[in-house]
Amino acid sequence: xxxxxxxxxxxxxxxxxxxxxxxxxxxxxxxxxxxxxxxxxxxxxxxxxxxxxxxxxxxxxxxxxxxxxxxxxxxxxxxxxxxxxxxxxxxxxxxxxxxxxxxxxxxxxxxxxxxxxxxxxxxxxxxxxxxxxxxxxxxxxxxxxxxxxxxxxxxxxxxxxxxxxxxxxxxxxxxxxxxxxxxxxxxxxxxxxxxxxxxxxxxxxxxxxxxxxxxxxxxxxxxxxxxxxxxxxxxxxxxxxxxxxxxxxxxxxxxxxxxxxxxxxxxxxxxxxxxxxxxxxxxxxxxx
Ligand code: PAF
Numbered sequence: 001x002x003x004x005x006x007x008x009x010x011x012x013x014x015x016x017x018x019x020x021x022x023x024x025x026x027x028x029x030x031x032x033x034x035x036x037x038x039x040x041x042x043x044x045x046x047x048x049x050x051x052x053x054x055x056x057x058x059x060x061x062x063x064x065x066x067x068x069x070x071x072x073x074x075x076x077x078x079x080x081x082x083x084x085x086x087x088x089x090x091x092x093x094x095x096x097x098x099x100x101x102x103x104x105x106x107x108x109x110x111x112x113x114x115x116x117x118x119x120x121x122x123x124x125x126x127x128x129x130x131x132x133x134x135x136x137x138x139x140x141x142x143x144x145x146x147x148x149x150x151x152x153x154x155x156x157x158x159x160x161x162x163x164x165x166x167x168x169x170x171x172x173x174x175x176x177x178x179x180x181x182x183x184x185x186x187x188x189x190x191x192x193x194x195x196x197x198x199x200x201x202x203x204x205x206x207x208x209x210x211x212x213x214x215x216x217x218x219x220x221x222x223x224x225x226x227x228x229x230x231x232x233x234x235x236x237x238x239x240x241x242x243x244x245x246x247x248x249x250x251x252x253x254x255x256x257x258x259x260x261x262x263x264x265x266x267x268x269x270x271x272x273x274x275x276x277x278x279x280x281x282x283x284x285x286x287x288x
Contacts (some may be wrong), residue, residue, distance in 0.1 A: 001083040003090045007139050010052070010091045014140060022049035026142035026169075028133060031055045032072040032187035033081045036177040040146040041085035043174050052140050053082050055092040060099070060106075061128030063121060072190050091140065098135060107131045109160050112250045116153050116263055117274065120240045129154055130161050137162075137169050144170045148177075150184050152261055152276045156250065176275075178204065188271045196269025202235030203264055206242070207277045210262055214279045219256045224279075232266065240265040240272070247278055257281070 004010045014024055025048030027040045044051045055078055062068035075092060082090050106127050112118075113126040137145065147155050155173045162169055177185045182204035183197075192200055206228035213227050221244045232239055245252055247259040256279060263276040 001079065001087050001090060003079060003092055005091075005093050006097060007093070010089065010139060013089055014050070014052070017050040018141075023144075024048060024050045024052065024140065024142045026136065026140045026145045027051070027053045027087075028136050028145060028147070029053060029055055030057045030071065030187065031075065031078045032190070033078045034177070034185040034187060034189070036148050036150065036174075036185040038081060038085055039177050040148060040174050041082060041087055043172060044144070044146050045086045047144055047172075050089070051087045052089045052091055052142065053087045054136050054140070055090055056095075056098060056132070056136075058098075058128055058132040059095060060131065061125050063124060066121070067188070067191075070191075072187055098132065105131065107134050107161060107165075109157050109164075112153065112156050112160060115245065115250050115252075116241055116243060117265060118153070120265055126154070126157050130157055133158050134161055134165065134167070137167050142169055144172055146172045146174055149173045149278075150176045150186065150275065152247075152263060152278075153250070182208070184273075184275045186271075186273060188273060191271035192269050196271065199235050199237065200268045200271070200273060202231055202237055203266060203268070203273060203275045205235075206231035206237075207262055207264060207275060210244075211277050211279060214256060221253050221256055221260075224256065224262070228262070228264070232264075237266045237268060240267065244279070 017024055025044035027044050029037055057071050059068055079090055107130040108127050109130050118126050159171050162171055181201050183200050209231050210224045210228040213224050218224055225242055225244055228242055242264045245261050247261045253260055260279040261276055262279055265274045
């Protein structure tokens with residue numbers, strides 16, 4: 001596996017692959033790899049001739065009171081893990097390579113960014129994500145890019161950017177990977193001490209309680225959400241948000257008569273965690 005730090009370098013490598021008619025898959029990441037990231041890399045490996053993983057802790061998607069400085073970084077460990085998954089190139093640029101002096105563009109997606117994490121963290125967050133992802137697509141020009149469904153709203157924002165800007169890339173959303181006790185894997189789980197780690201299991205248990213009600217036929221959103229809220233409160237967790245929204249456009253739902261995103265965010269110990277289930281009307285089981 002090659003580690004490339006410059007835009008010129010990655011462009012040369014991708015141009016060579018294209019000349020040899022090789023397909024290119026991209027897994028955009030901020031490092032601190034866990035099994036969720038590795039599952040994206042394996043999906044990219046199965047589908048593409050050349051697999052590029054970008055490792056860039058994007059400063060513009062962090063707010064001033066967020067964890068940019070503390071965000072876990074261990075490039076040597078990440079590189080070893082990526083290599084084990086058969087990744088061909090780790091693209092690990094410095095911030096100045098991505099945001100040189102004079103950088104002045106920001107991509108803003110309206111509507112779907114104004115709720116859930118966009119409302120809770122602030123509009124800057126998805127502006128930062130949309131801009132860096134569009135840049136990565138411009139730099140790497142992948143055929144397919146892979147994202148984790150844990151960041152369900154991020155996937156929707158990226159799909160919207162791709163649609164609106166006619167970017168020639170297919171977006172693949174891969175299932176949430178969970179610990180044996182149900183906690184969704186996240187780079188931020190390293191912030192949890194033993195008590196908080198235990199407390200954090202309540203997020204998925206809350207989503208399970210709500211999903212079970214939905215599977216049993218309940219369609220009233222307030223009733224479904226109340227089941228989840230009870231589990232969170234019992235664990236001493238006050239969510240930033242706990243909401244049921246349409247899985248197409250994030251409009252709020254009072255009655256769950258279509259595929260719905262059941263999403264939660266909460267501060268648990270030193271970490272702010274998010275998780276979600278899709279409540280689907282196509283079959284009787286939610287996607288967990
Ligand atoms: O999900 C992430 O790790 C980041 O938001 C992403 C997509 C790599 C953009 O910085």
